[in-house]
Amino acid sequence: MKVERKCEIVSKTRMGDAIYMVLEVGDMVRTSFTTPGQFVHIKCGDGLLLRRPISVCSCQEDEPEDTLAVVFEVRGEGTAWLARRPVGHKVDVLGLLGNGFQMDREGRYLLVGGGIGVPPLRGCAQYTDGRSTAILGFRSKDRAILLDRFEEDCIDVQIATDDGSLGYHGFVDALVRRELEKDRHYQGVLACGPRPMLRNVAKAAAEFGVPCQVSMEERMGCGVGACLVCAVTMKDGTVKHVCKDGPVFNAEEVDWYA
Numbered sequence: 451m452k453v454e455r456k457c458e459i460v461s462k463t464r465m466g467d468a469i470y471m472v473l474e475v476g477d478m479v480r481t482s483f484t485t486p487g488q489f490v491h492i493k494c495g496d497g498l499l500l501r502r503p504i505s506v507c508s509c510q511e512d513e514p515e516d517t518l519a520v521v522f523e524v525r526g527e528g529t530a531w532l533a534r535r536p537v538g539h540k541v542d543v544l545g546l547l548g549n550g551f552q553m554d555r556e557g558r559y560l561l562v563g564g565g566i567g568v569p570p571l572r573g574c575a576q577y578t579d580g581r582s583t584a585i586l587g588f589r590s591k592d593r594a595i596l597l598d599r600f601e602e603d604c605i606d607v608q609i610a611t612d613d614g615s616l617g618y619h620g621f622v623d624a625l626v627r628r629e630l631e632k633d634r635h636y637q638g639v640l641a642c643g644p645r646p647m648l649r650n651v652a653k654a655a656a657e658f659g660v661p662c663q664v665s666m667e668e669r670m671g672c673g674v675g676a677c678l679v680c681a682v683t684m685k686d687g688t689v690k691h692v693c694k695d696g697p698v699f700n701a702e703e704v705d706w707y708a
Contacts, residue, residue: 453478457518457543459535465521465595468566469533470507472519478545479509479516486573487550487642487665487698490520493542494528502528503693505642505665506546507569507596508576518545521569521595548697551663553577557637560585560629560660561604562622562651564643565593570665572596574640575603583636584608585625587647591616623650630658638663641701652701662701666692683708 457473464470482488491501502522509518524530535541551574553559559578561571564587575582580603587610588594594616600607608625609617618625626639639655641648642665655662666682680692683705690696 452482452544452547454542454544456540458515458540459537460517462535462537466593468521468523468569468595470519470521470595471532472517473541473543474515475509475518475543475545476515478543479511479518482546483509483511484546485550485553486577487570487640488546488548489570489697490518490543490545491547492520492532492544495531500528501544502532503547505567505570505697506573508573509546521566523566548693549695551640551665551698553640554637555579556581558582558635560626560636560639562626562639562641562643563587564622564647565589567641567643567647567665567667568596570642571640572599572603575600580605583629585610585622585629587611587622587643588616589613621650622647623654626651626654627657630654630660634658634660636660639701641665643667645706648701649706652704652706655701663698664701664704665697666699666704667697 455476457475461472489503489505491503494502504520504522507519507521524533559582561574561584563571568586583606584600584604585608589612610622639662641651648664652662681689684703685705
């Protein structure tokens with residue numbers, strides 16, 4: 451059940467080009483959390499019509515207020531407004547929204563993230579209590595975020611950078627193939643990032659017969675399935691929507707070339 455709350459910003463930290471923000475969200479986690487991979491819709495300024503969808507990095511039930519962390523980059527007027535809000539400011543938050551990753555708490559997963567698609571996977575790492583492996587990709591060393599959190603929550607963390615300034619010089623799908631060549635006994639591959647990355651990771655997982663779920667990043671309007679902006683074409687010709695049907699989909703269902 452989604453809820454709307456006035457949520458206080460209790461901490462805000464800059465991580466490279468990203469902002470890490472923790473909110474007190476009332477009973478939002480207790481009433482609307484299902485699985486990791488959901489998102490919240492935040493009202494960004496009185497004069498802006500549309501809310502801004504932001505993936506949940508991590509969340510927890512607490513007393514008297516649940517807490518929720520989001521990580522975002524400034525991409526436009528709305529996120530610029532949010533980045534300027536000080537600690538103590540209250541923002542209007544609608545959540546938790548969408549369908550997250552289908553996971554087994556006792557499972558073992560290969561978590562694959564790229565850029566600003568990395569934060570939602572931290573919740574997946576916490577959910578499996580140190581059993582999962584993370585493969586994280588960034589443009590360069592100075593764009594890397596949340597590495598210490600993943601090292602705390604995963605059994606192994608592998609890094610790829612486009613320029614080779616940290617970890618493997620190349621893209622994450624090469625590390626996915628290398629990992630699955632050694633060990634394909636993962637319950638699934640869970641991926642979030644740019645569409646080309648997701649397509650390549652899905653292809654690699656399919657080659658090794660490992661189920662793959664992908665969290666899609668599409669421009670979103672209403673966040674509740676009314677405006678139909680965030681459309682994704684499926685292989686069977688149907689159209690689904692990221693806000694209502696996703697953001698997580700089974701990779702084999704998506705038409706990657708539509």
